[in-house]
Each structure stands twice: as structure tokens, then as C-alpha cells.
Amino acid sequence: MSAGGGLDARVEVPGRLAADLRADAGDVVAVVGPNGAGKTTLLRVLAGLLDPGPGGHVSLGGRSWTDPPVLPRDRRVGYVVQGQALFPHLSARENVAFGLRARGLGRAAARERADAELERLGVGAFGDRRPGQLSGGQAQRVAVARALATDPDLLLLDEPFAGLDVGVAASLRVELARHLASYDGVALLVTHDAVDALTLGTRVLVLEDGRVAQTGTPADVAAHPRTDHVARLVGLNVLRAPDAPGRLTAFRPSAVTLSVAEPTGSARLRWSGSVEQLTPYGDGVRVAVRTTHERPVLADVTAAAVAELALHPGLRVWASVKETAVTRYPATADG
Amino acid sequence: MTGRTTSTLGRPPAVLVVPAALASVFLVLPLVALVLATPWSTFLDNLTSPEVLDALRITALTSGLTVVTCLVLGTPLAWVLARVDFRGRGLLRALVTVPLVLPPVVAGVALVSALGRSGLVGEPLRDATGITLPFTMTAVVIAHTFVAMPFYVISVEGALRTAGEQYDEVASCLGATRWTTFRRVTLPLALPGVVAGSVLAWARSLGEFGATVTFAGNYPGATQTMPSRIYTVLVNDPEGARTLSMILLLSSVLVLAALRNRWLTTGASA
Missing domain, CATH: 3.40.50.300 (P-loop containing nucleotide triphosphate hydrolases)
Incomplete structure (x- = not known):
């Protein structure tokens, strides 16, 4: 060498x-x-x-x-x-x-x-x-x-x-x-x-x-993906924070809860949308929920949950995530 | 005609089958006639007459030298056309392939204009060195090379393009100069094209007549090749003409067999 x-x-x-x-x-x-x-x-x-x-x-x-x-x-x-x-x-x-x-x-x-x-x-x-x-x-x-x-x-x-x-x-x-x-x-x-x-x-x-x-x-990129491609690559949901322009919100699909009724508890981030796609993922199912964001929110749920909620493409659902499971960071390195 | 075509699409119409049959007969009949007319009993005697042996020797020598000239000059030209990006490359490629479609006798006249005693290059050459090219065996090789090299260059350039530049780039990153790359990578990978091109050039040289008689003449023992000899003796010595023709026919069949194996079937993937 x-x-x-x-x-x-x-x-x-x-x-x-x-x-x-x-x-x-x-x-x-x-x-x-x-x-x-x-x-x-x-x-x-x-x-x-x-x-x-x-x-x-x-x-x-x-x-x-x-x-x-x-x-x-x-x-x-x-x-x-x-x-x-x-x-x-x-x-x-x-x-x-x-x-x-x-x-x-x-x-x-x-x-x-x-x-x-x-x-x-x-x-x-x-x-x-x-x-x-x-x-x-x-x-x-x-x-x-x-x-x-x-x-x-x-x-x-x-x-x-x-x-x-x-x-x-x-x-x-x-x-x-x-x-x-x-x-x-x-x-x-x-x-x-x-x-x-x-x-x-x-x-x-x-x-x-x-x-x-x-x-x-690698640790920084994995934790704070700045684009959708990186987010999908490392398996995170990344959304523009609704309350803070210029900042991104990242959370793991497994932290997302799906429900048919609007979730209670004000501390939760939540989105209303329709189920777009269901794909097997690991032991469970990855559900893509189409919301008002440009990218669907991904949620990893168990097969039992899919059956219980009768999830199917087109169903209106709520996706929510606990504040503690969310990372927020600037959208640009120097922002 | 495969079974499928006949059975599922109906019988081939006579309006196509009859001309096709005529064309087949037209193409095959003269060859059959030549084989039948060849004086097989005196084949060897005809072959060993001094004039025929001379023609055979001159043809073998000149066609061999033509292939060598194509290898030495045509390979670099094919490489330049395939690998070097320069203004006028398309024009140069078009110009060097003109002899491919040029009537051979016109090629001969062009060679006389360039290299004849009073030609563009021939006159200064004679004045400077006393060398005159026309009506020498060198002139035969020049005439043959002129008409055969385009076949060679096109074949090798195609092979170089098929092999692609990726290997050249890899060799370059490994520290090889372009000459090393050419010698150790480019040329070995283009070898099928070099072989096919050589066979094509040899075949073209073997049968060359028009440019040769125009530029090099038809002198027994010096510039008389087999085709020239055939043309000369056809009236007085039809047996000799047919014997020589038979040899050229056999050569053509051998070339076709060589190209089928080397070029028409495996060449594309090599």
C-alpha cells in the first residue's frame, strides 16, 4: 500500500x-x-x-x-x-x-x-x-x-x-x-x-x-436524512415539519400507529389519509398512507393489525406518531 | 420452406416460387457447367504447364503480399477510424471505402494517374530514383491492395467497435500506454475481425482482374495472375482456362466456408 x-x-x-x-x-x-x-x-x-x-x-x-x-x-x-x-x-x-x-x-x-x-x-x-x-x-x-x-x-x-x-x-x-x-x-x-x-x-x-x-x-446521514431518497434508503419517514418551515421531521415506520378513528391525545403528530399500498416487510406489513404531504407516510404494522383494521387500499385511516419518537433537524446543513 | 410456413400461411404463390427457382438455376447452373467442363483427366497436366505454374505462383505471392500490406497498413487505419476522434473522420471513412464500389478498371486508371510513368507521384518518383511501378509485380500488389484494403478496414473497424472502448479505458487506468493497450488488449480482442478481414481481402485479391490488367498489365511470368491468364487463354486453350477457373472456384468455396464459421455465425458475439 x-x-x-x-x-x-x-x-x-x-x-x-x-x-x-x-x-x-x-x-x-x-x-x-x-x-x-x-x-x-x-x-x-x-x-x-x-x-x-x-x-x-x-x-x-x-x-x-x-x-x-x-x-x-x-x-x-x-x-x-x-x-x-x-x-x-x-x-x-x-x-x-x-x-x-x-x-x-x-x-x-x-x-x-x-x-x-x-x-x-x-x-x-x-x-x-x-x-x-x-x-x-x-x-x-x-x-x-x-x-x-x-x-x-x-x-x-x-x-x-x-x-x-x-x-x-x-x-x-x-x-x-x-x-x-x-x-x-x-x-x-x-x-x-x-x-x-x-x-x-x-x-x-x-x-x-x-x-x-x-x-x-454514516451515523449523521442515517439519523438525519435530508432527501426522500436517503430517507427511503435508511428506512425512515422524513416530512417537512408542519409547524416549523425549513426543518425536517424524521421517524421510523415502526413508530407509526394506524387507526380508523381520529386518535386522541394532543401530543401526537397525526395525519389523515388513505391506504395506498400494503407490502410484506419483515415479520409484518409496510403500509403506505397517502396524506397531504408529497410522499406517503410509511407505517410498519403487524399482520394481526392489518386484519383487525381490515386495511385495504383506499381505506381512510389516521396515522399518528408519538412526539418522543420524532427527530427534528434543519433541512440544510447550514440552516 | 418450413412446414409451418406452408401449412399455416398457405402455399407459397407461384408468382414468387417460379422466379425464385429461375434465380437458383441461374446462379447454380454455370458452376455445375464449369465442374462438368473441367478436364479432370488432364487436370494435373494442365496445372503443371510452365505458364499456369507462373500464374499460380504470381497469384499466390501477390495475394499473400496484399494480405500482409492490409495487415500492416489497414489495421492502424481501422484503429484510427474506430478510436481517434478527429474532424473529417466520417469523410475519411467514406473516402477509403470508395474503392469498395469503384469499377476495378476505373481503379486501375486511377492508379495509373497516380503512380504511372507520368503520374502525380509516379513521375517525381521516376525522376528521383529511376523506379517505375507499372507493369511490375509490385504494381500487381498495389492494384490488389487498392481494391482489397477497404474490405479489410471495414471488417476490422467493425470488430474494434464491437469490442468497445471499455477495455481500453480499464487498461489506461492500469497504467498502460495506448500502444501497449493496442498490442495487448485491443488487437487480441479484435482478432476475429482481423481474420475475417484478411480472408475477405485475400479473396478479393485472388479474383482481381480489371485494376490489375489496367495498371500492371498482363505479362506471363511477371504480372500475369490467374484471372489474367484465364482471360488470355480462354479462346486458344479452353482446357487450361477451365482448370484455372476450377481452382479459383474451389478457393471461393473455401473462403465461404471459412467466413461462415468465423464471421457469419460467431463473429458477432466474439
Whole structure:
């Protein structure tokens, strides 16, 4: 592992992404956001495959990569693209050795290092296989080994668990967490999974519609989601506080009580609406209640409650939540 | 005709079936006639006459050199067209594919205009070095390359585009220069297209006649290829002409078989 420095980037790709990003060496920045939010664009800019735009710049460890421009091959970036893109005509070992050979290491030394890297990722036995003969999980490990073999200062992982079986993804997640913890450069991990973002990331960057919607520590983002996407990602209801403009109200769906009659007790937040959707969720049922807010209020209730209240789409109900179960915070970081 | 088509959609109408049958006969009959007319008993004797051996040798040599020239010059051109973004790329692609549809004899006239004794490049070349290209075996290779290279370039460019730029980007992030990337990633992945393009160029070169006789002439032992020899001896030595024709027909069938396996079926997914 080489010792890189902190990352400082400003991206202004017109029509695609406008974002600032700062991260220290050792940081794992989890990049989350809906499809088309600009996650891959961000990685491509950092790798040097896309121009950062008119006002953009990228620097790592105090050295600028954009002024003067540094080619991708001179950036020391380990980039695991979505779908791995292992060279199909090379064996796993040759794939991992490719970057070492390209950077001038001798054949034997590159081969030895490649074998060690494959071993480290738990795929040492598959060095002679072509990518077509590897399972999805094995191929992903080879791709990570290939990226790590060149001692990158910046590691970019684009959806490393996408398309893997649940069990395979889980074991890769555990191992990747270990490698990321011992990695002393800056790492960016693009994911659409809240668990990945919150467990693997030391920082979370939420992109939406080509902008940074939220950034912070995993704990902060999980507790105070600022957009609907993050709220759904971490499983919280987030509503604009009716009594305080500019502030958000967050509460867990399991804290919501549904009733047919208007609930009594003035300390409760309550909304009248109609049942929109019922979906199985864990042991119970997640009920979406359409209210006057732009997003439905989610409530987790037991199957028994569904039967008792005879819940069905279209039924008028009251959703209420105790004041003690609600968190209130400003809608913007500096608000 | 599958059973389904006949049984569920009704009988194929005669107005289509009759012309289709005529077309089939039209295309197959001359080939059958050639096979029947080939003097099989004297096939080997005809084949070993000095003039025929010369034509065979010249054709093998020039078509081989044509393929090599296409590989050396056409591969980089295909790469530039597929991978380098520059003004006028579309125009260049259109221009280099013109020989594909140009009448071969016009190609020959164009080559004479460029490389002939008093041609645009030919005259200064002769003045400077004393070298004249027309009516040499080099001229045969030039004529063949001129008409065959577009086939090669189109085939390889298609393969390069199919392989996509993603692997080039990955190689670049791994620290490879563009030349290393080309050598170790791009070209190996485009190999099916290179093979198919070479076979196409070879086949085109094998049968080339118009541009060759116009630019390189028809001199036995120097520039007379098999098609030129066939044309020359058809009246006086029909047996020899048919023997050579049979060889070219067999070559064509081999090319078709090679392309079916390599290109028409698996090429798209390779």
C-alpha cells in the first residue's frame, strides 16, 4: 500500500454533475444516489476518463491532476468498473499482472505479485482461469485484486456487489471491509445499498440529479436524512415539519400507529389519509398512507393489525406518531 | 420452406416460387457447367504447364503480399477510424471505402494517374530514383491492395467497435500506454475481425482482374495472375482456362466456408 494524500475535487460536468468532494487518506467515501444521479460520472472524472468541466479540478495529496492534466495511466488510480471488465482473453493472473507489467515490472515479478494479490482476495486457486470460467463473485474478486495490485493512491469501486448472489455478495462485503480498513489511500465506493454505505463508508456522499444532496458521517446521514431518497434508503419517514418551515421531521415506520378513528391525545403528530399500498416487510406489513404531504407516510404494522383494521387500499385511516419518537433537524446543513 | 410456413400461411404463390427457382438455376447452373467442363483427366497436366505454374505462383505471392500490406497498413487505419476522434473522420471513412464500389478498371486508371510513368507521384518518383511501378509485380500488389484494403478496414473497424472502448479505458487506468493497450488488449480482442478481414481481402485479391490488367498489365511470368491468364487463354486453350477457373472456384468455396464459421455465425458475439 502506498501512502497517498487527501483528495480534493470539484466536478462541473455540464448537464451531468456538479459536486465538491474532499476526503482524507484512509477515508472510504460511500457514494449513494438513484440511477442517473452522476455516481459513475464522478468516478470517471476522478479516474481521468472524463474532463472535470470548466470550473472543475482534481488533486490528490496536494498534487493537481487537472492543471496540468494528468493522463489516467499516470494517476495511480485503481478503478473497478461496474461489471468488472476483466480482459476476456487473459487469465485471471495475467489480468492482475497487467497493470504491473504496464508500469514496468518484470514478467516474473509481476506474476509473483499477481499470485499474492489473488491469494489475498481468496481466489489464488483460479489464476489460470479465463474470466469466462469464473463465477460472478470470483470475477469480482479478481477485478478488485487487479485494482489493488498497482498500489493505487485512489481506489474507485463502482457497485462491486451488483449482480452477485446474496451469499456471495455478503462474503465479498466482509472481505472488502477488511481490505478497505487496511487501505491507506482514499477509496470511493458507489453503492445503492444503505447497509453498504453505512457499514463500509467512513463518509457518505449522496448524489441526486447531478448534485450533492447530502454529505456527512454514516451515523449523521442515517439519523438525519435530508432527501426522500436517503430517507427511503435508511428506512425512515422524513416530512417537512408542519409547524416549523425549513426543518425536517424524521421517524421510523415502526413508530407509526394506524387507526380508523381520529386518535386522541394532543401530543401526537397525526395525519389523515388513505391506504395506498400494503407490502410484506419483515415479520409484518409496510403500509403506505397517502396524506397531504408529497410522499406517503410509511407505517410498519403487524399482520394481526392489518386484519383487525381490515386495511385495504383506499381505506381512510389516521396515522399518528408519538412526539418522543420524532427527530427534528434543519433541512440544510447550514440552516 | 418450413412446414409451418406452408401449412399455416398457405402455399407459397407461384408468382414468387417460379422466379425464385429461375434465380437458383441461374446462379447454380454455370458452376455445375464449369465442374462438368473441367478436364479432370488432364487436370494435373494442365496445372503443371510452365505458364499456369507462373500464374499460380504470381497469384499466390501477390495475394499473400496484399494480405500482409492490409495487415500492416489497414489495421492502424481501422484503429484510427474506430478510436481517434478527429474532424473529417466520417469523410475519411467514406473516402477509403470508395474503392469498395469503384469499377476495378476505373481503379486501375486511377492508379495509373497516380503512380504511372507520368503520374502525380509516379513521375517525381521516376525522376528521383529511376523506379517505375507499372507493369511490375509490385504494381500487381498495389492494384490488389487498392481494391482489397477497404474490405479489410471495414471488417476490422467493425470488430474494434464491437469490442468497445471499455477495455481500453480499464487498461489506461492500469497504467498502460495506448500502444501497449493496442498490442495487448485491443488487437487480441479484435482478432476475429482481423481474420475475417484478411480472408475477405485475400479473396478479393485472388479474383482481381480489371485494376490489375489496367495498371500492371498482363505479362506471363511477371504480372500475369490467374484471372489474367484465364482471360488470355480462354479462346486458344479452353482446357487450361477451365482448370484455372476450377481452382479459383474451389478457393471461393473455401473462403465461404471459412467466413461462415468465423464471421457469419460467431463473429458477432466474439
